[in-house]
Amino acid sequence: MTSRVMRDFDLLLPESVAQAITLLATHKDKAAVLAGGTDLLVALKFDYDIDNVVSLALVPGLDVLEFDSERGLAIGAKVTIADLLKSSDVKEYYPALWQSAKVFATPQLRNTATVIGNILRASPAGDCSLAIYALGGILTLENATGRREVDLDDFWISYGVTARKDDELTISLQVPAPATGQKSAFRRMTRVTEDLSKLNAAVCLQMDGDECTGARVAMGCVGPTLIRLPKVENMLAGSVVTPELLQEISDTVASEINPIDDIRSSAEYRLKVAGVLVKRVIKLALNEGNDQ
Amino acid sequence: MGELKVVGKKVERVDVRSKVTGGALYAADVQLAGMLYGKIVRCYDHAHARVTSLDLSEAVKCKGVIKVLGPKDVTQKEYNASVLDMMVSADMRGVLGDIDDQSIFTDHVKHYGDAIAAVIATSEEAAERAAEKIKATYEELPVYLTADDAKQPDALQFRPEKPGNLAFQLPEMAFPNNAYAWGEVDDSFAEADIIVEDSFYVSKQKQCQMEPGSYIALYDDQKRLNCWTSTQMPKLVQKKLANLYELPMTRVKIHTTVIGGGFGARLGMVLEPETCALAMAVPGRPVKLLSPREEDWLTSPSRHPGKYWMKMGFKKDGTPVACDAKFENYKGAYYVDASGTAFTTGAWLGGMYKFDSLRYRGESYYTNQSICGAFRGYGNPQTNFVMEQMVDRGCAQLGADPIEWRKKWHKTIGDDGWCIGVPYNSCALDECLDRAAEAISWTEKRVKYKNQTGVKRRGIGVAVMNHTSGAMPMLLEHTVCDVLLHQDATATINLACSDMGQGSHTTLRQVAAETLDFPYDDIHIATGDTDAAGFDIGAHASRTLYVGGGAVKQACEDVRRQLFDRAALELEEDASNLYMEDKIIHVKGASNKSISVQTIADQGVNNFMNPETGELIGQPGQIQGYASFFPPHNAPPFGATIAEVEVDTETGEVKVIELVNAHDVGRAIHPGVVEGQLDGGAQQGLGMALTEETYFDEKGICLNNSFTDYKMFGPSDMPKMTNILVENPDPTGPFGAKGVGEAGIVPPVGATANAIFNAIGVQILEAPITPEKILKALEEKNNA
């Protein structure tokens, strides 16, 4: 239950994507990929199945963070949360992602933790994951038989479980380029500043003047995975965002979520406050003040 | 008192460089030749169970294992890890009913994480791996988490000598009707125009000191039991270990290592008994025991949580006529400090306001929670949460301004302090309140924040507190200090007072420098060796500067007296006709007649003969000062905090906007150290009010014994904060100083709660005041 000792494992240090994939093919479910290690090392102390840790430390080519106005944002497997914060493109074109990086953990963690590691962890509270979920994203995975792309919408299966196969390495993530009028925002609630979310929400709104033509609304900490709120998205699509609509949305959110009691908060509270949070994050995306 | 040269200055702290550079040697850093490692096997399946079988056989076979120990392989003596029982007389111990109820390993698991066995191995890893191989089976027992659970008539009894699982109540002999009381409470309530009454819950806060428990023990070739520990109380732990292992004190040595924070978590013993048990099993080999944080959480004491009921009565004009209160704390699995906190919680209540009559009953109930003991404030934060909210509810009904009411009715010089019969001898609380109110624009804001309607509402609240400097006269207060004057006229101060990060070694050195009238750099403080140092109770009850400083001052005065006596002989003058300046002793009015301290000190050590005259030069004998100091009082510190908050009425979230802490500190020997104590105290006080609680599920499994899920205020959560040091020298403190180690944590608790009350018009009766509770309370208010 409590331990001061890191258990024994083999640390494997491939020097290319190809070598990494070969190692994963060899060890399959007895291996884990090590990116920043901020989730993995905590879990490893008590995970007795993993004997081989495949580190990305020496693998070149995975630290791309590139914005292209056509293709969007490419995020390599070694891009850290701190890298996002340093990018003016992220700040300008993907405010939700930038805001999620801004409040993510502490400086030390941000310097180490990767964006893709956050997605692969498949936590229902993941902050950057949630922002990207709202913005949309496609993962590139590779194994010995080749590459495939998986839409984030199909990636998280249940708590901690993803569509990634044991022998696949996640190479990168592509976030679509924002069309003119795209607005996004992220907001989280925590017990104290440095904490995991007890409730988080992200939205990406496609605006045409006052009218919202399409929306992606995502929430965390309200189910076993991050979820989208289809009813709310439909209410937004094709509407002008009025205070009345916001109130209706706020009242609807509870019907789309299924939170539990845990140490960070209660189901009751989450049901009560989720609507308020979604309402506020929509207003934040529309630049109508950052709070109420 | 002339102009102070060292006292009052922000000199460099003695520990700052080593701590910043990583040079400080904590117990975990100490490496000894032939070191072995221990791992304690704990029950993480149940909070209450009997061990029905314990199979050590697989563990014994593991690689690197030296020994595996079950309950029968160690001393069978029971003990009490607390040291409170050593601070009172044997008679008083009997009156209080203090008992020994802990054993090294148990076959009756009483809380999640109770110890059942241990492994000694050649490495930490080998010990852990072997510990995992120990198999136990259990018979589950009913779990009692609260006083109400434990009180049930059919509840299993934790100890035969404590019927009803009532570990402690104020004893009839010292407290008639088991109450700390004055006046006739029931009659007084009849005179009240306004009565407020409610039942509160105060939380199980953890000290969260940075250094988790780390220990080494060695039973050496001299048959001496050595223990390296960062205890706050080396001398009492030495005695406790001597008692437990039936050794004379000369055969027990405590090596105190740098303390990585205490706050009460190291007051008394924690895992010293277990570590020593392991060392006794392998004589000649040092055994190191390092607690992971999760284990430290469960094995070191927490604050006493519990149900706290209070009723207050006032006359229309505000006169406080009666106060009745009862604190039923959830003691945890073992007795430890059951008597102490149950008493002091009421003492702080009694010490605060001039109620015509007051009655407080304190009871400690055994429960299947981890143990409770000392934590900064020692009952005071609990009382502050309840008492100050009740006063503000009273003020609201009276239409009284909370500051004006407090100024009118708080106890002051001449009134009984927290100990009935020991009146306050100094009090600058009015000045604290006035200056804090001015600093935060109290009057304007109280008006401004009336009748708010927005989503976010501001509130401003105040709380006051009284505390103590040392626990005299309830507990023994005594510190011995030696001062050794070296031949080059520098001095070493030797005493057992510990510095747990609060800065006491720095301030004690300042007291020495000031008293001797030596430069600060000419003094060294030697501590940490129980063979060398005389008695000291240890660092608790905000006493180290007050009592330790008193001892240092007296011992240094002894040195000064000896210096002047010798100078008088050498200069053939009366000592009263001498004065010292820059370490040279002069004859008043005769500037050419002088002798340096350096000369006296050197001649005392190197007492050579004059080859021409055959006479000894100067006075022989190295000068040593000595004091065995018992303080005359407990110099009460007072303090006030005003907090401003913003409550989000849609989410229940609270943002603390500003905190002003004004404290009557007597004299700030080192203003930076004092402010550090107030800052750190406020951080813990805000945590107690808003976020900190140890949670258990219904089976008694602890849910947040780590920093992942126990949330304290971090740097970015802290509000704008101002500390006002009101210096009103105490007649008994060294240079007028009072203890400030605990004061800072107390009033932020009540002030924050009152600010929330001011913002939303509802009081939250359970600490911590989480957004979840606020939202619920607001809903109830709206539905009502």
Ligand SMILES: Cc1cc2nc3c(=O)[nH]c(=O)nc-3n(C[C@H](O)[C@H](O)[C@H](O)COP(=O)(O)OP(=O)(O)OC[C@H]3O[C@@H](n4cnc5c(N)ncnc54)[C@H](O)[C@@H]3O)c2cc1C
């Ligand atoms: C103190 C602390 C605070 C935290 N605060 C936050 C917070 O505020 N918000 C938040 O969302 N999270 C937080 N986390 C969780 C964690 O930091 C994040 O999930 C982080 O983004 C994980 O990234 P990493 O690079 O460290 O992943 P790792 O630990 O290296 O990996 C995580 C998982 O992903 C797998 N993986 C990683 N990269 C690949 C790849 N390329 N291919 C295949 N599998 C891969 C690993 O095998 C592992 O299972 C916190 C963690 C800690 C310890």
